[in-house]
Structure formats: C-alpha cells, structure tokens
Amino acid sequence: EVQLVESGGGLAQPGGSVRLSCAASGFIFTTYAMSWVRQAPGKGLEWVSGISNSGAATHYADSVKGRFTISRDDSKNTLYLQMNSLSAEDTAVYYCAKGGAVIVTPLDSWGQGILVTVSP
Amino acid sequence: SYVLTQPPSVSVAPGKTAEITCGGNNIGSKSVQWYQQKPGQAPVLVISYDSDRPSGIPERFSGSNSGNTATLTISRVEGGDEADYYCQVWDINGDRRGVFGGGTKLTVL
Numbered sequence: 001e002v003q004l005v006e007s008g009g010g011l012a013q014p015g016g017s018v019r020l021s022c023a024a025s026g027f028i029f030t031t032y033a034m035s036w037v038r039q040a041p042g043k044g045l046e047w048v049s050g051i052s053n054s055g056a057a058t059h060y061a062d063s064v065k066g067r068f069t070i071s072r073d074d075s076k077n078t079l080y081l082q083m084n085s086l087s088a089e090d091t092a093v094y095y096c097a098k099g100g101a102v103i104v105t106p107l108d109s110w111g112q113g114i115l116v117t118v119s120p
Numbered sequence: 121s122y123v124l125t126q127p128p129s130v131s132v133a134p135g136k137t138a139e140i141t142c143g144g145n146n147i148g149s150k151s152v153q154w155y156q157q158k159p160g161q162a163p164v165l166v167i168s169y170d171s172d173r174p175s176g177i178p179e180r181f182s183g184s185n186s187g188n189t190a191t192l193t194i195s196r197v198e199g200g201d202e203a204d205y206y207c208q209v210w211d212i213n214g215d216r217r218g219v220f221g222g223g224t225k226l227t228v229l
C-alpha cells in the first residue's frame with residue numbers, strides 16, 4: 001500500500017523559511033516522479049512543484065519559482081520542499097503526491113497534507 | 121499560462137446523472153485528470169488520461185474530452201459522491217507545470 005506522510009509544517013514568520021518532508025513507502029520511490037500541491041484555506045488546489053524520478057528535472061509554478069526548491073533523497077525515500085521568503089499567500093495545506101514514471105502523469109496517490117501558516 | 125474553467129457548483133438528485141465540465145483552449149489535445157476531494161480529506165484520483173478509471177473507482181464515474189471541453193460524468197449519483205471535483209492537465213508549452221481547474225462543488229439534493 002502506498003503511503004505518503006508529510007511533516008515539517010507549522011507556523012512561520014513572513015520572510016522566513018520552512019522545509020517540508022514527505023516520507024514515502026509501499027512503492028519503489030526511485031521509479032516515480034513526485035509533486036507538491038497546495039490548498040489555501042477555503043480555496044482550490046494549486047500545483048506547486050514537481051521532480052523527475054531521477055531528480056535531474058525540477059519544475060515550479062510561477063508563484064513559487066526562485067523561492068521554493070524541491071528535492072528528493074532516494075536513500076531515505078523522502079521528498080522535500082524548501083520554502084524561503086514566505087509570505088501570507090503561502091499559507092496552505094501542502095500535499096505531496098506520487099506521479100508516474102515522468103512528471104507529466106496523473107497524481108495517483110496523495111499524502112494527508114500538512115498545514116503551513118505564515119503569520120507574524 | 122493555461123487556464124481551466126469549471127462551474128463553481130453542480131446539483132443533482134440521488135440516482136440521477138451529474139456532469140461536471142472543464143473548459144480550456146483546445147483541451148481535447150491534452151490528457152485530463154479528475155480528482156475528488158471530500159471535506160478534510162486529501163484529493164483522490166477518479167479519472168486519468170481523459171477516461172481511465174483507476175482501480176477501486178466505481179464504473180459510475182466516466183470521463184470524456186474533446187474540443188475545448190472535458191467532462192466528468194457521474195451516473196446514478198449517491199450521497200457519498202458529494203464532494204469537490206477538480207480537473208487537471210499538464211501544460212508542457214515551454215516548461216512542465218501542473219494546472220488545476222478552480223473546482224466544482226457537487227451537491228446531492
């Protein structure tokens with residue numbers, strides 16, 4: 001059974017940084033691309049970033065490009081999202097999601113999500 | 121950037137058929153996914169590649185995609201189908217970015 005468990009969320013200061021982690025199990029992590037998707041309170045889903053199965057290719061939404069960095073540690077079966085220069089607009093539940101062999105594939109499994117709140 | 125447009129809400133009586141649309145410029149040339157999200161829960165993939173149902177998704181869920189509109193159809197609607205539904209595509213024009221529609225709240229009357 002695929003399991004994705006996010007951690008690292010909480011309260012952050014405007015201009016501050018947070019690193020999210022997503023521990024993966026139940027599948028061969030190195031085989032699959034991964035994405036982060038966020039959902040602001042009461043709002044819809046927003047794709048944030050994706051990384052290829054090898055980690056060689058990364059992609060970002062315009063809203064986070066230059067501030068967020070996605071990465072993966074295949075030895076730990078873990079996906080990361082380093083979030084810098086945070087603003088109130090980054091307040092959201094962040095989901096990690098499993099894709100297919102390449103980034104541009106359906107997101108077929110999702111974690112339970114982790115809340116990041118940016119506030120003074 | 122690519123934009124997907126969904127109606128904010130759709131209402132349907134139990135046992136009837138619900139259709140949720142997703143509009144986008146020449147969306148028929150892209151593969152469309154549909155996700156179901158119930159309150160307080162993570163999204164669940166219900167349709168991939170326009171019309172494929174992942175394992176465990178009831179046959180009552182189906183999808184189509186042509187021209188400028190993709191459609192999620194839910195037959196014989198049940199109370200448990202009440203949820204938010206999001207369409208999604210990958211925009212590969214230049215870079216590779218995920219795009220979600222604004223979501224449609226399905227209400228079962």
